[in-house]
Amino acid sequence: MDLKLAGKTALVTGSTAGIGFAIAKRLAEEGVEVVITGRNQAKLDEAAAQIAPVGKVRPILADPATADGAAALIAAAPDIDILVNNLGIYEARSFTEISDEDWHHFFEVNVVSGARLARHYFPRMIERNWGRIIFIASESALLPPGEMIHYGMTKTAQLAIARGLAEQTRGTGVTVNSVLPGPTRSEGIVDFIRSVVENKDAPEAEREAEFFDKLRPLSLIRRLIEADEIGSMVAYLASPLAAVTNGAAIRTEGGIIPTIA
Template sequence: MDLQLTGKTALVTGSTSGIGLAIAQRFAEEGANVIICGRSQSKLEAALKTFPAPEKVKAVLADAGSQAGIDALTKEVPAVDILINNLGIFEPKAFSDITDDEWHHIFEVNVMSGVRLSRYYFPKMIEKNWGRIIFVSSECGVVTPGDTIHYAMTKTAQLAISRGLAEETKGTAVTVNTILPGPTKSEGSTAFIRAAVANDSLSEEEMEAEFFKKMRPLSLLQRRCDPAEIAAQVALLCSPFGAITNGAAIRLEGGIIPTIL
């Protein structure tokens, strides 16, 4: 199915690995002009090598988690058709141990990166009368785990920002949505599951099964999502075929969130 993204310009933050990289790869497959960004030149170079035609992908060295980084990024990329606010940091920590500085830092990276980029690109999309903005939230933004309250707070904030921004798109061909991925395959999630299960005698597959059985019992999928599965949904939402989905929180979490919510 041709998603009609050929020639569209798509910027994906946090795109040197995981969900962000998978989304960027899918956009490239669909013929979009893709921009990836990150703070590490070596990680950017490694990410570029995963694309069939790396010379067609623009890599920008910039920290989108800071205002200075946003200024550098928007100077390099003055306009986009699609903005994926994927940048985020994650750390499980007991609530009583989270310092004020840690609260401010995670908000700055996870929330303000998307706020600043949307504030820059959104008016241009409205003026052109076409655009897509997606915030990559999490099921934690709805069902908050006790060991990641500060992270979950940022994911809930993204829901509010996305819906409010969507209200400003009435009568246009611009949409703003949020996706809610569940636990997704990555080095970080593997380390998190290993620490949570704390049984080195189990294989990675066994640890994952144990994790979902005991710690994510509401999951209907009972496994981690593949980043490519998330990317496919994002590509559809960003295509012209996704025009009727606006102001929505799209559940891609494998059934963790109860329907009544």
């Protein structure tokens, strides 16, 4: 299917691996010139080299989780058509052990980074009467997990920002949406699952099964999501074909969230 994205420009944060990389690659395949970001030059160059054979990619070394990093990124890419706020961190930690510094750090990285970029790009999209802003949230936004409440809090905050911005797009060609992935396969999620299951020395497949049995029992697909599966959904939402989807929180979590949530 032609998503009619050829000639557009997108910025995808946190895009050297995992969901962010999959989104960037999928957009590049659709003819989008993709700006990818990261804090490590070697990883950034490696990601760009993997995307280059399928489309246009421009790597920028910058960290929008800091004000200076966001300013540098905006200076290097002042105008874009599509903003995908994917940058984020997570960890398992007992609520009583989450320090003030932890709360602030998670909020700064997961929430403020995206707000900084949207603050710059959103008015320009409104002025041009076309644009897409997509926040990569999580099923944890609606069902905060007990083992990482601070992470869940940041994902709920992303939904609030996205919906509030969408309210300001009335009558324009700009849309703002959130995507709610469930647990998605990556190096980080493998380590995370090992940290929360009881049998840490079991084979990976058994650890994954235990994770879904005990910690995500509502999942309908009973498996980790592949990053490419999220990338395809985001590419569609970024396209003109998704013009009537606005202010939405799109569930791509494998059925973890009950219908009544």
